[in-house]
Amino acid sequence: MIKQKSWLWNLTIFANTKTTTTLYPNIYVSKNFYKYSKTIQNKIIKHEEVHLGQQKQGRLKFYFLYIFCLPFFYNPWRYNWEYEAYTKSGTSKTKTKELLSSWHYGWL
Numbered sequence: 413m414i415k416q417k418s419w420l421w422n423l424t425i426f427a428n429t430k431t432t433t434t435l436y437p438n439i440y441v442s443k444n445f446y447k448y449s450k451t452i453q454n455k456i457i458k459h460e461e462v463h464l465g466q467q468k469q470g471r472l473k474f475y476f477l478y479i480f481c482l483p484f485f486y487n488p489w490r491y492n493w494e495y496e497a498y499t500k501s502g503t504s505k506t507k508t509k510e511l512l513s514s515w516h517y518g519w520l
Contacts, residue, residue: 414439414457434460436467458501466493 417429417440427433433440439460445453467474477489491512498508 413437414441416441416443416445432456432460434463434467436464436471439464455501455503459497462497462500463493466496 415438417433419429421427421429421433421440427440430442430444432442432445439457441456445456448456474493477487478493494512495508498511499505503511
């Protein structure tokens, strides 16, 4: 189910209201989500649906390894989950590697 984030998300470190976040079984979208084109919206939803599948396989493992395990160093689990989500949502492998090596993903 897709839900819009409330202001309470601003109290978290990594999941403020400007980002889209997935907590099984819901996808929480930013307040600007509906301002994007349908193409971008669909790409975001596909990306987050991959994360839903990853979480379904083991939520505690996913949350622990994605958020808490080595957040400021190379995190192979998070890198692999993000790589899968980007490529399965239509981002090229080259662009995905570029995104994951940018400052936005500095801890990956």
